[in-house]
Each structure stands twice: as C-alpha cells, then as structure tokens.
Amino acid sequence: MSQPTEAKLPLVTPVRVVCAVLLVAPFVALLWVDSYATDKPAFVGIPFFYWYQLLWVILSALMTGLAYVLFTREERQRRARRLARGGEQA
Amino acid sequence: MKTDWTALSVFILFFLLVTVIGFVAARWRRATDAQHLDEWGLGGRSFGTVISWFLLGGDLYTAYTFIAVPALIYGVGAQGFYAVPYTIIAWPLVFLFLPRLWSVARRKGYVTLADFARGRYGSKSVAVAVALTGILATMPYIALQLVGIQAVLDTLHVGGSSSFGKDLPLLIAFAVLAAYTYSSGLRAPALIAFVKDTLVYVVVLVAIIYIPIRLGGYGHIFHDAATAMARTNPATGKPRGSMIPGAQAQWAYATLALGSAMALFMYPHSATGVMAAKDRLTVRRNLAVMPAYSLMLGLLSLLGFMAISAGVGKGVKGYNSQLAIPQLFQQMFPSWFAGVAFAAIGIGALVPAAIMSIAAANLFTRNIYKDLLKPDATPAEETKVAKLVSLVVKLGALGFVLGIDKQFSINLQLLGGIWILQTFPAIVGGLFVRWFHRWALLAGWAAGMTYGTWKAYGVAAAGKPGTHFGGSSANIPVIGQIGYIGVTALVLNIAVAVVLTLVLKAVKAPEGVDETVAADYVADVADTPAGSDTEGPEHGRDVIAPVTT
Numbered sequence: 052m053s054q055p056t057e058a059k060l061p062l063v064t065p066v067r068v069v070c071a072v073l074l075v076a077p078f079v080a081l082l083w084v085d086s087y088a089t090d091k092p093a094f095v096g097i098p099f100f101y102w103y104q105l106l107w108v109i110l111s112a113l114m115t116g117l118a119y120v121l122f123t124r125e126e127r128q129r130r131a132r133r134l135a136r137g138g139e140q141a
Numbered sequence: 142m143k144t145d146w147t148a149l150s151v152f153i154l155f156f157l158l159v160t161v162i163g164f165v166a167a168r169w170r171r172a173t174d175a176q177h178l179d180e181w182g183l184g185g186r187s188f189g190t191v192i193s194w195f196l197l198g199g200d201l202y203t204a205y206t207f208i209a210v211p212a213l214i215y216g217v218g219a220q221g222f223y224a225v226p227y228t229i230i231a232w233p234l235v236f237l238f239l240p241r242l243w244s245v246a247r248r249k250g251y252v253t254l255a256d257f258a259r260g261r262y263g264s265k266s267v268a269v270a271v272a273l274t275g276i277l278a279t280m281p282y283i284a285l286q287l288v289g290i291q292a293v294l295d296t297l298h299v300g301g302s303s304s305f306g307k308d309l310p311l312l313i314a315f316a317v318l319a320a321y322t323y324s325s326g327l328r329a330p331a332l333i334a335f336v337k338d339t340l341v342y343v344v345v346l347v348a349i350i351y352i353p354i355r356l357g358g359y360g361h362i363f364h365d366a367a368t369a370m371a372r373t374n375p376a377t378g379k380p381r382g383s384m385i386p387g388a389q390a391q392w393a394y395a396t397l398a399l400g401s402a403m404a405l406f407m408y409p410h411s412a413t414g415v416m417a418a419k420d421r422l423t424v425r426r427n428l429a430v431m432p433a434y435s436l437m438l439g440l441l442s443l444l445g446f447m448a449i450s451a452g453v454g455k456g457v458k459g460y461n462s463q464l465a466i467p468q469l470f471q472q473m474f475p476s477w478f479a480g481v482a483f484a485a486i487g488i489g490a491l492v493p494a495a496i497m498s499i500a501a502a503n504l505f506t507r508n509i510y511k512d513l514l515k516p517d518a519t520p521a522e523e524t525k526v527a528k529l530v531s532l533v534v535k536l537g538a539l540g541f542v543l544g545i546d547k548q549f550s551i552n553l554q555l556l557g558g559i560w561i562l563q564t565f566p567a568i569v570g571g572l573f574v575r576w577f578h579r580w581a582l583l584a585g586w587a588a589g590m591t592y593g594t595w596k597a598y599g600v601a602a603a604g605k606p607g608t609h610f611g612g613s614s615a616n617i618p619v620i621g622q623i624g625y626i627g628v629t630a631l632v633l634n635i636a637v638a639v640v641l642t643l644v645l646k647a648v649k650a651p652e653g654v655d656e657t658v659a660a661d662y663v664a665d666v667a668d669t670p671a672g673s674d675t676e677g678p679e680h681g682r683d684v685i686a687p688v689t690t
Contacts, residue, residue: 074233081226082399084391090384096360097443100385104225105439111229112432115236119429123422 066125070118077111144298145471151480152297152487155340156314159333159488163321166328176521181326181528182252182503183417192331193427196496197414198434199334201405204289204490205282207341207441209551212462214445215453218370218382220390222442223397228435231402236428239406239415241572241662243424246416248661253500254412254568255508261571263653264579265512270586271564272508275409276534278557279501282408283538284550286490286497288463290314291542293483296467308543314491319535322495323528327417330495337492340485342437344470348482349440352447352473362443365450392622393614400628403569404562409500410493421665444469494535502530548602552610556597559613559627563589566635572662579653581641589634596626 080086081104090098170187179186188196206224213221242257251257255275259268291311299310321329353359363384370382386394405411418424448469454460470482506527511518518526541550567582602611617624 074236077230077233078399081230082395084386084394085388088385088387088391093360093363096358096363098363098384100219101222101443104222104229105436108225108229108432108436108439111233112430112436115233115432116429118233118236119425123425 064125066121070122073114073118076114077107080107145476145479147476148471148480148483149297149299151477152293152483155336155481155484155488159336159491160317160321162332162336163317163325163329166321166332167325169328169332176524178252178503178506178520178523178527179250181524182499182506183413184327184331186247186417187419188331188417188423189419190423190426193414193418193423194430195334195338196327196331196417197411197427197431199330199337199489199492200410200414200496201493202341202434202438202489203282203286203493204486204488205285205493205554206438207486207489208289208292208463208466209285210438210442211445211448211466214442215448215465216382216445216462218366218384219386220382220394221445223394223401224442225435225439226395226398227401227405228438229432230398231405232428232431232435234402235406236425238569238572239428240421240425242412242568243415243418243421244664245572245657245661247666248664249657252416253409253504253507254407254564255504258564258567258571259508259512260656261575262567262577262579262582263655264583267567267579267582267586268508268512270583271567272504274560274564274586274590275407275504276501278561279409279497280534280537281541281550281553281557282410283494283497283501283535284541285554286494287311287315287538287542288550289490290487292463292467293486296464296471297483311542312539314487315535315539318491318495319498319532322498322531322535326528327413327496327499330492330499331417333488333495334492337485337488340481341489344482344485345437345441347474347478348444348447348470352444352451352469355473356447356450362446362450366446369449389623392617392620392624396617396625396628397614400562400625400631401558403565403631404558404627407561407564407568409504410497413496413500413503419666494538498531498534498538499527501534502527505530505534555613556594556610559593559597559630560590562627562631563593563634565631566638570638575655576642577638578642578645578650580650581638581645584641585634585636585638588637589630592633593626593630596629600626 087100087103090100092099094102170185210221210224213224215221242254245251245257245260249256249260251260253272253275255268255272258271259265294310353362356362367384370384371380373379374381383390406415415424418427444466448454448465451469451472453465453468453472454462467483467486470479474482506523510526511523515522541553563586566577566585570577570582596615597613598609600610600612600615602608605611613626614623615626615629616622617629
C-alpha cells in the first residue's frame with residue numbers, strides 16, 4: 052500500500068519557487084533606486100518617488116501574505132505525509 | 142513659552158495608565174515556575190499572534206523612529222526616506238530565517254542569539270562576540286529612547302531651569318520603567334505595547350489627514366519642502382537636501398535600506414520578541430502581517446515635510462531637528478490631542494527601552510555570566526542576575542543621555558547598527574548551513590568590526606570638518622560609490638570568513654561540536670505521534686516534533 056515516490060516532497064517544488072519569487076520581488080523593485088528616482092507622475096501632489104515606495108508597502112504585504120498562505124499549506128502537506136510514513140513504520 | 146497644562150495632563154494620565162499596566166502585568170498569565178529565565182526574559186514563551194504582533198511592533202518601531210525618521214527627512218529630504226524600503230524588505234528577508242531561529246531556540250532552550258551561536262558552533266568565543274556586540278549596540282539604542290522622551294518633555298516645557306530640575310521628569314519616568322521591568326519582565330512591555338500602538342495608529346492617521354488639510358494639501362507641502370531643500374546651507378555651501386536622490390546618492394540609499402533590514406533581527410531585542418512566540422506558525426503569521434507597521438512608518442515620515450511646510454524651526458539658528466515632530470504636533474493639534482500624540486511618543490519610548498534592557502540582560506546572563514563566570518548557575522540565579530543587569534543597563538543608558546552629548550548617543554547608535562550587522566554571517570549563515578569554521582567567523586567578525594569602526598571614525602558631521610562618527614556612509618572601495626559602511630564591512634567580514642574557513646578546513650583545524658541537528662530547525666510545538674522524540678527543551682514543558690523533513 053505504501054507509495055515511496057509520493058512519501059516525500061522534493062526540496063524544490065513549484066510552490067516554493069513561487070514563494071521565492073514573491074519574496075524576492077520587493078528587493079529587486081526597491082534596491083533598484085534608479086528605476087523610481089523621479090518626481091513625475093505625481094499622485095495627489097505627492098511625487099512619484101514617495102508614493103511608489105508607499106505603494107510597495109502594500110504590494111509587498113500582499114506578496115508576503117500570499118507566500119505565507121502557500122508555504123503553510125504545503126508545509127501542512129509535508130507534515131501529513133511524514134506522519135503517514137511514521138505510522139506505517141510503527 | 143508657557144507650559145501647556147492640558148497637553149501635559151493628558152500626557153501624565155496616559156503615563157500613569159501604563160505604569161499601572163506595567164505592574165499588573167506581573168500577574169498576567171502567571172507562570173508556574175516564575176524563577177526560570179524563560180518566564181522573566183521571554184514571557185514564558187507563550188505569546189500568540191496578536192500579542193506577538195504588538196510586542197514586535199512596539200519593539201521595532203520605537204519613539205526614536207517616530208522622531209528621528211521624520212527629523213532626517215525634515216533635515217535632508219529624500220535620503221531619509223530609505224527607512225521605508227528598509228522596513229519593506231525586512232519582512233520578506235526575515236520570513237526566510239526567523240521560523241528556523243524560533244524552532245531551534247525552542248527545541249534547545251536558547252534565550253539569546255548568542256546561545257544559538259554557542260550551540261551551533263560549539264564555541265564560547267563566537268557566543269561572547271555575538272553577546273558583546275549585542276550589548277554594545279543596544280546601550281546607545283536605549284539611550285536614544287530617552288532622547289525621544291526628552292524631545293517631548295522639552296516641547297512641553299517640563300522641568301525647571303536648573304540642570305537637575307530639567308532632568309527630573311526623565312529620571313522619574315525611567316525609575317518607574319525600571320521598577321516594572323524588574324518586577325514583570327517581558328510581560329510588562331507586551332501589555333503596554335497594546336496602548337502604545339493604539340495611540341500611535343490613531344495619532345498617525347489623524348496627522349496625515351488633518352495636518353495636510355490645515356496646510357493646504359500634499360501638493361502645497363511638497364512644493365514648500367522642495368523650495369526649502371533647494372536653498373543653500375551657508376555652513377556647507379551646498380543645498381540643504383534633495384527631494385529625489387540623485388545618481389550619486391542612490392547607492393547609499395539602497396545599501397542603507399538593505400543593511401538596516403539585515404541588521405534588524407540581529408538586534409537582541411528583536412530576537413527576544415521572536416523567541417517569546419508560542420509556536421512556529423505564530424512567528425510566520427506575524428511576519429506576514431508586520432508590513433502594516435511599515436505603512437505607518439512611511440506615512441509618518443512624510444510628517445518631516447509637513448514640519449517644513451508649517452514653518453517649524455524656520456529661522457532658528459542651529460535648530461535641533463529632533464524637535465521638529467513634537468513641535469509640529471504642538472503647533473497643529475488642539476492641546477488635548479497634542480497630549481495624546483506626546484503620550485504616544487513617550488510610551489513608544491518605554492516599550493522598546495524595556496524590551497531592550499531585558500534582551501541585553503538576557504545576553505549578559507546567559508553568555509557572559511553563565512558561560513564564563515558561573516557555569517553551574519541555576520535558572521533562579523540566572524533570573525536574579527538578569528533582573529539586576531536590566532537595571533544596570535538602564536542606568537548606563539541614562540548616564541549616556543545625561544552625562545554625554547546627546548549627539549554622541551545618536552552617533553553611537555549609527556555605529557551600533559554597523560556593529561550588529563557583523564553578527565549576520567554567524568547567525569543567519571548558521572541557521573541554514575554548518576559550513577563556516579568558528580575561528581573564521583570570529584576573524585571575519587573582528588575584521589568587519591574594525592573596518593566599520595575605522596571608516597565611521599573618518600566620517601565628519603556635515604559642515605564640521607575634523608569631527609568623527611558623523612554619519613554611516615562612506616566611499617565603497619573598488620566600486621567607488623558612496624554606500625552604507627555596515628554593508629561594506631559585512632562584505633569584508635564574509636570574505637574573510639569564507640577564505641579562512643577554506644584554509645582551516647584544509648589544515649583540518651578542530652571544528653566545534655554542533656549540538657543541533659537538521660530537524661531542530663523545522664520543529665514546532667506539536668502533537669507528536671506516539672513513540673517519537675519526547676525530549677523537550679531543558680524547560681521540559683512542551684513536546685516538540687519536526688514538521689518537515
């Protein structure tokens with residue numbers, strides 16, 4: 052009944068890759084200062100440089116949150132499989 | 142100017158409220174074994190998502206942040222806004238390694254980052270290096286919290302004209318803080334953080350809506366700020382600042398953001414906040430919702446421009462920009478609400494000051510007292526020492542502020558940031574791989590510390606040639622741009638550690654014993670299947686099992 056190939060998820064999974072992209076994106080966007088060091092277009096009188104970075108606060112919060120959901124879901128799967136495997140051995 | 146009694150009364154009222162909370166906290170979730178350092182120093186490792194969130198937020202976004210970040214923007218413009226990308230990237234960064242830190246700390250009963258370094262590398266020297274760096278970097282940070290309170294008290298015109306009378310309110314505030322930290326430990330700031338953050342959120346929301354309305358809108362504010370920034374400073378012969386970082390300032394902007402983000406969780410008080418969480422999921426969930434604070438900080442930093450537009454400090458020679466925000470509040474808000482805003486800043490100083498002194502006390506107790514002086518200390522003795530040290534640390538910080546030039550504590554705090562970053566390779570490297578050799582880490586740390594201190598020594602304050610420790614940016618060798626010294630020192634640190642590790646491995650120098658195993662880094666408090674590992678941490682309260690393989 053055991054299916055050894057499914058018993059363990061690999062270290063790198065599509066979900067983990069997506070999580071990595073979600074977590075790395077804010078670094079690229081914000082450390083590349085030249086890409087946003089400009090004052091136009093302004094938003095309600097706030098220069099681009101400022102509102103763009105404030106926008107990234109929200110974007111990165113959403114991205115980190117999504118990474119959290121995806122990652123936690125997969126971790127639960129791993130745990131379930133590990134326990135199932137442990138149960139067979141016992 | 143006269144003392145504003147309405148504002149002062151509101152301020153005192155809130156201060157009394159948190160004092161009561163601070164002492165009551167000792168009874169909150171009373172511990173079964175109150176003499177264990179886990180109880181006083183980590184709140185029993187029992188904090189859930191909500192408390193952890195307030196605790197971490199109260200811990201990291203300090204009064205000094207509220208004063209200094211807008212003050213920097215008030216002073217130089219765009220360059221001060223680096224605090225925003227810094228707090229944005231901090232969260233995805235620590236998302237990667239804090240859950241691992243929590244797990245191994247819980248499983249092995251670690252209370253400090255230095256405990257982890259000792260366990261991972263089997264090296265007391267690495268642990269002591271991490272502990273000393275932590276204590277050194279924390280002391281000026283606590284001192285800055287006092288600077289924050291002082292800015293509020295100055296604005297309120299509290300205290301007499303004599304030097305003792307002037308410092309008396311600060312001494313009282315600190316005595317009270319010291320007393321409840323001593324009796325309640327980490328539970329006190331955890332509870333007070335609720336009050337602090339609620340006040341801060343209310344004040345910030347009101348400020349960013351109400352003040353722009355009074356000043357004629359954001360467009361007007363930024364226009365005034367741009368005019369002020371373009372004006373030539375007679376002391377330096379250069380413009381005061383800029384609204385958008387020019388090409389030559391972008392490296393500094395990015396490296397300051399990155400370096401500060403990396404340093405954030407190397408500070409002892411941040412690690413304390415994380416280790417006090419009750420399970421791994423709490424840690425991760427918290428990191429996912431922490432960016433709410435970054436938004437607040439970002440909005441708050443715009444207050445610096447509002448202060449310019451409102452004419453705060455205009456024409457005052459040698460104006461102390463640390464006063465810009467309190468004075469903006471005083472000028473813009475009705476008295477009673479200015480009192481609320483001042484209370485937010487004042488309490489915002491007490492929470493981190495308490496956590497920082499607890500964290501520094503934990504470090505001293507675990508990694509200097511226990512490791513070096515008295516290896517057979519019982520948990521009760523540890524707690525006793527930690528409580529006393531928390532008092533000593535606070536007295537030291539008080540001495541900093543009262544005895545030494547205020548500017549000096551600000552400079553020392555900048556230096557502290559450079560120093561604390563040098564523990565990054567040992568801690569974060571160690572959380573993922575056991576590759577670095579302990580002696581190589583020590584050498585890398587020494588190189589980074591020396592280089593960072595030397596470079597910072599060479600930075601003169603703006604317009605004052607010949608002064609030292611005037612800033613934290615300097616020329617990056619090879620690249621030839623101006624950048625954050627901490628990051629340059631870290632690169633040197635890592636390079637030394639890598640090269641020496643290769644050499645030491647080649648000559649088979651003795652490696653320390655690693656007391657952790659791979660599963661420790663993914664363990665959670667859990668319902669383990671029968672017959673599996675039932676050996677909990679030394680505290681022995683929860684059964685912990687690895688979650689993933």
